[in-house]
Amino acid sequence: MDVRRGVIIVSVTIKDVAKAAGVSIATVSRVLGKTKPVSSELEMKVRQVIKELGYVPNEVARSLITNSSSSIGVIVPKLEYSVSGSWLRGVERFARLQGYSVILTVSDGQTDKEIESFNVMQQKRVDGVIWSAVDFSEDHGTFLADYPIPVVAVGQDFEPYGIPSVVFQNGKIGYDATRYLLKLGHKRIAMIAGNMRDSSSGKDRLEGYRKALREAGITEEETLVAVGDFTMDSGYECMKKLLPYGPTAVFAASDTMAIGAMHYASQAGIRIPDELSVMGVDNLEICQHLNPTLSTVDYDAGELGTTAARLVLKMDQEDSKAQCLSVPHKLVIRDSVREIGGCY
C-alpha cells in the first residue's frame, strides 16, 4: 500500500485508512468530504492516519458515484496563437479556483475532430465543455441537438443556434477602429480581413468596417479589401495587392496581418505613418516593439475564458436559456497612425 511490491504498486484505499484508524469507511469519507459532522477526536485520528499512509482519494471512484468528474472540457482549433493561450489561461484559472480541472483537445478547426472531442468529453463525463468554434455546420447542429452536457461557445456567437456564447464584439471592433481612422481624416481606408470561415473575427470585423464607411458616406471600393488568414505572410501578400490602389490607411483584422502589411509597405518604400497609417487588433506584446509602434485594439482574452468557464459551470447548476455575453475592448493608439489633411 503505497509501497512498491516488486513492480506492482498498490495504492492505499479508504478501507486501509478506516482499518488503520479503527473507524468505518463512512467516517473517513465524512472527514474527507466535510459533508457530515465528525467528532474532532476521530477526525484528528483519521487525518493523522491519512498522512501516515500517504492516502490520496481516488477521484475516479468519487466521480462515478457523484456523476461529476469535476473537470471541464475545452476544445480549441489551434494552440499556436497566443490569443488561445490567454483565454485558455483564463479558463484554467477559474476552473482551478472552483476545484475543477481542464481537459484539453485540439481540433484544427475540423468538424470531425470536434465531434470526436465532444464524444470523448461525454465519455469522460466532464461537467461542461467550452468550445472555441470556427463555424457552425449542419453536422454540429444535429450532433449537439441531444448532447447531454452544457456547452458554451467562445469567440463566435452561436446564441441563434441555442448555444450560450462568450465573444468579443467583433463588429464593434471593426467599426471602432475604422471610425477612428475616419476621424483622423482618412478617406481611402483599406481593410485586410480574415478568413471568412472564422465567421466572427473574419466577417464581423469586416462588417464593422463597412458600416463605419457607410455611415461616413464613403462608397466602399472592392479593391480596398483583401482577405488573409491571420498569418503574417498573408498580411504581407494582402498589402501587396492593396498598395496599388493608394490607401492612406489600412485596418487589419489582426496584429499578425498588420505586421505583415507593415513589412511589405516598408519594403515598398512607403513610410509609416507618414504615407500610410496602420491599425491591427489583438495588442500583442510585439506591438510596442515594432518600428513604428503599432496602434491596435486591446481586449482581455483572459476575461473571455473566465467568463466562459463561469457560465458553463453555472449552466450545470441551473437551467437558463442561451445568451451571448461579450467582453469589452478598447483602442490603443501608438505611432503607426497619423492625422491627414483634407485632401489626399
Next chain:
Amino acid sequence: MDVRRGVIIVSVTIKDVAKAAGVSIATVSRVLGKTKPVSSELEMKVRQVIKELGYVPNEVARSLITNSSSSIGVIVPKLEYSVSGSWLRGVERFARLQGYSVILTVSDGQTDKEIESFNVMQQKRVDGVIWSAVDFSEDHGTFLADYPIPVVAVGQDFEPYGIPSVVFQNGKIGYDATRYLLKLGHKRIAMIAGNMRDSSSGKDRLEGYRKALREAGITEEETLVAVGDFTMDSGYECMKKLLPYGPTAVFAASDTMAIGAMHYASQAGIRIPDELSVMGVDNLEICQHLNPTLSTVDYDAGELGTTAARLVLKMDQEDSKAQCLSVPHKLVIRDSVREIGGCY
C-alpha cells in the same frame, strides 16, 4: 435514458443496452472492448441497439476498474508563450492518437501550485504526467520521491534527480550560435541571457556562449552579459545596458529578447546588421517580418511534446531507468547578422 425527463437527464447505461438487446451486460462489454469473441449475430444486434439508444460508455466507470484513466497530465508554467502552445500541441496530438486525453494545469512556475497539480493528477489517476519545469527544489525532490505516477520533465534535464527528461540542447544552442558569430569575425559578442531560475534556457545557453568564447581564446567581459526575463521589454533594457560597451554582435537567449534589443538599437541609431549583428532563439513567425529579418535558432517544439508523451506512456508499461532525450536544432540565417572585417 438519454431523454430529458423534466430537468433531470438520465443517461443510458450498459444495462439498458443489454436489456434492449436481450443479452447480458458481459456481452455488451465484450463488443465494446473487443476483448473476447462474440458471435457476429449478437454483435450486430448489440451495435444496433447502441446506436438506437445513443449509448455512450462511461469512461469513469471503466477507469475505476482498469485503474487507468486514459489521460495524461500536463503541468506548464505559462501558456502565453507561443512555444508552450507548440509543444503542448505535440503532446495532445500523440495522446489523441493513442486514445488518451490531456489534463492541463498552469503553475505560474510556483512550486506550491506545481505540487497541488501533481496531487490533482494523482487524484484523477492520470497515467502519466508531463512537467514543464522551471527548477528543481528540495521540495520537489521530497514530494516526487514517492510519487506513484510516471513523470517526465520537459525543457529541463532532471535526469540527475532520477526524472526522465526531454530537452533542447540549450548548451549547444548557445554554443552554436556564438560560434557562428565568431566565424563571421565578431570578437566583441554580447549576450542577453534569460532568467537564471529557468536553469536550462537561461543558464545553459549562457554556458554555451561562454564555452565558445573560451575556445576562441576570447576573455569574457562581464559587461557584455546582461540578464533578461524572456520578455521583449527586458531585451530592450538589456540592450540599453550593453550598447555602451561596444559589442559588434549580440546573441539573445530568445527571439523575444532579440526583438526588444533590435528595437532599442534602432532607436539609438544603430544600424543592423551594419553596426550590430543580432541573433535570437526560437524562430518565431515574426522573425521573417522584422526589418531586418532576424537570424535565429530553430527547433521542433512539437517534437519535444510528442517525444515526452511517448516516453511517459512507455514508462507506464515498462520500468526503465531515467534518461534524457533531446530534440535537435539548427541555425536559421537571415539578414540581422553580417560578417565583419579583421578590425573593429
Next chain:
DNA sequence: CTGAAAGCGCTAACAA
C-alpha cells in the same frame, strides 16, 4: 461463445 456474479473505491441513505 455466453451469462452470472464479484468487485473497482467511494458516497449516501438508513439504522443504531
Next chain:
DNA sequence: TTGTTAGCGCTTTCAG
C-alpha cells in the same frame, strides 16, 4: 455522531 450496506457503471473471472 457513527457504522452498515447498497449501489454508481463497468470489466472480468468463473461456470456453463
